Amino acid sequence: MDKDLVVEYINKDIFLGYSYEKLVGKNILTFAESKKLNSTNKEAKEIVHSQDEFKLRLTKKNGEAKEYNAFNHEFQSNPNKLLILLKELENQETNPDEDYRFIIENVSDIISVFDENYDLIFINKAQDSVSGFSKEEVLGESPFDYLHQEDIKKAAKMFQQASVKGYSSGEFRMRNKSGKYVWLEVNIKRATDKKGRKRIIVSSRDIEKRKRIQEELKNSEKRYLHLFDNSPFAIILIDLHGKIIEINSTTSSLTGYEKQELVGKNFQDLSLIQSSFYPPLMRRFKKLVQGKHLPPIDLKLYKKNGEEIWVNFGTSYIKIGDQEFIQSIGYDISDQKKAELLIKQEIKKLRELEQMRRDIIMRVSHELKTPLISIIGGTEWMEMSLKQKKDNDINEVLDMIERGGNRLNKLVDRLLDISKIEFGKLTLNRKKTDLKKLINEVVRSFDFLCDKRKVHITTDLSEQIVLNIDPLRLEQVISNLISNAIKNTPCEGIIHIQLKKEEGFASIRVEDNGIGLTKSELKKIFKRFGKIEREGEGLEYLDSSGSGLGLFISKEIILKHRGTIFAESEGRGKGCNFTIKLPFENK
Structure with a gap:
């Protein structure tokens, strides 16, 4: 370098991040950490005239500071030239003050320093995005000029507490340049600088978003608590x-x-x-x-x-x-439980009554059966004994007694069947049975009644079908269907009985052209005591006698054979069809 410290030569292609060409012709003090240095000041003269080792702090192109041990030598042959040997210090540390300033300027929290009068003497650049004010606009100002009216007392108490106890923290609202108040979380600490002056250091953080979330959570919690409690x-x-x-x-x-x-x-x-x-x-x-x-x-x-x-x-x-x-x-659900308990008690009572009813029917039926046999048997003996005497009055009384006894006997038999069904004791005595033969026998048994009511029975029994069934029970069912058809068919009416094979079944059909059944009556007839009462002009031919048990018992007998029985009718006056289907598995 020359005496003005202008670089004339350097033995490195790159130094301080600069190329050789960029360094030559420049004053070395251009790269010194202090920008105020020049060749006329005292520091420059000391460098030029120093004969001892000294430290020189230079700034690299990237802004990083490096400290060197420097030695200068004057050329004896040319006193206007200066040779400086620079040696980079090993394990050198950066200036702490500079590091702290760098950190403070780049943290996201607002760092501010107040003097003992609470006037702002320093604030970092983080406040720019929060307050909108520049440093020049706020330096020397009091923080209380920007506080929300409701927070001034609280903030004053926080500053006072920090001055006395050394530390305080809290939250308050600060007005920004647009006039909006922003919530800040604040920590205040008492400190003393290097010169012994009292300072208040304040770090604050924008918590506006957190406050909004807290407010929403608070409102949500209030709504939940309201719903929860109410x-x-x-x-x-x-x-x-x-x-x-x-x-x-x-x-x-x-x-x-x-x-x-x-x-x-x-x-x-x-x-x-x-x-x-x-x-x-x-x-x-x-x-x-x-x-x-x-x-x-x-x-x-x-x-x-x-x-x-x-x-x-x-x-x-x-x-x-x-x-x-x-x-x-x-x-x-206490009322519901009470109701359920009451229902259970009533059901229990009803079951007890139902059991009593079944027991009474069973006992009465058995008790009636014995005297009925005596009455019917005695009547038959009297008929035979008085047959020689042609006393119309006596014979009429005997016929009346016999009809009444037979009718009562049939009712008792049905009551006994009902009891067996209810107690699950209805059994079948199966044997191979020719259905054609059985139906013909049943039809013949109604010849007298058909003649009396002037009703005609026709049959179509061309199929020869033998099934393993209870013949007496099936005869009971068919007799019941034919008897009902005769009772509900007018004079000169026709009852047709058909037997045929269907897929997997033997089908027995009893069809009449009598009074017919309505939809509501079709739903009722197979129920216990499902007797249909019909009166009116033109229905004088109807025989309304019966207990309403026949079809119910018939259905149970057919079900016992794993078959089905059902009725069809197009309505009043259009006749009725009863069909029995018995599976061939009964063969």
Whole structure:
């Protein structure tokens, strides 16, 4: 270098991040850390005239400062030239003050320093984006000029507390350049600088977004608490050990216990729940934690006054943060339980009455059967004994007694069948039976009655079908169908009976052109005591005698054979068809 410290030569292609060409012709003090240095000041002269080792701090192209041990040598042959040897210091540390300033200027928090009069003497650039003010606009100002009116007292107390105790923290609102107030989280610390002057260091952070979220959560929590506390259902929050965490006001009203009497206590230590429910409830909790969905459960509770109530509880597993709970939502079903109990009692009474009815029918039927046999047998003997005497009055009385006895005997037989059906004792005595032959025999038994009522029976029995059935019971069913058809068919009416094979079944069809059945009557006829009462002009031919048990018994007999029986009719005056289907598996 020359005496003015202008670089004339350097033995490196690149130094301080600059190329050789960029360095030659430049004053070395251009790269010194202090920009105020020049060849006329004292420091430059000291460098030029120093004969000793000294330190020179230079700034690299990237802004990084480097410190060197420097040695200068004057050329004896040319005193206007200066040779400087530079050696980079090993393990050198950067200037702490510079590092701290760099950090402070680049942190996201606002760092501000106030003097003892609370006037702002320093603030970092983080405040620009929050306040909108430049440093020049706020330096020397008091923070209280920018505070929200409601926060001034609180902020003054915080500054005072920091001055006395050394530290304080809190939140307040600061006005930005647009006039909007922004929430800040503030930490205030008392400090003393290198010269012993009192300072207040304030670090603040924009928490406007957090405040909005907190406000939304607060409003949401208020709405939830309102719904929770004003729910018409009892709501109980329990941890997995059975400890009651929270209840709503409906729970208190339902049980009579105040909130403080239940919250914090394990439900197993209370007299609230019947102890027999403890084990199933804990098992239920475990299943809920495992993710299983369980139906509601009915629990018997004891109110504070000792009164028993029934509550239906729906339970679910919930997590709040890292804590696990069982939420139970219930409602009072005491009235429902009372009604259910009353219904059960009434059902029990009805069953007892039904059993009594069955027993009475069975006993009365058996008791009637013995004297009826005597009456019918005695009547037949008297008829035979008086047959020689042609006394019309006596014969008429005997016929009347015989008809009444037979009718009563048939009723008793049906009552006995009903009892057997109800007690499950209706049995079949099966044997191979020719259906064609059986039907012909039944039809012949009605010859006298058909002649008397002037009704004609036709048959189509071309199929020869043999089934393994109870012939007496099937004869009873067919007789009942033909008897009903005769009773409900007018003079000169026709009853047609058909036997044929269908796929998998033997079909017996009894068809008449009598009074017919309505839709409502079709639903009723196969029920017990399902007798149809019909009166009116033109229906004088109807025979309304009967107990209403015949078709019910017929249906049970056919079902016992694993068959079906049903009726069809197009309505009043259009006749009726009864069909029996017996499966061939009875062969």
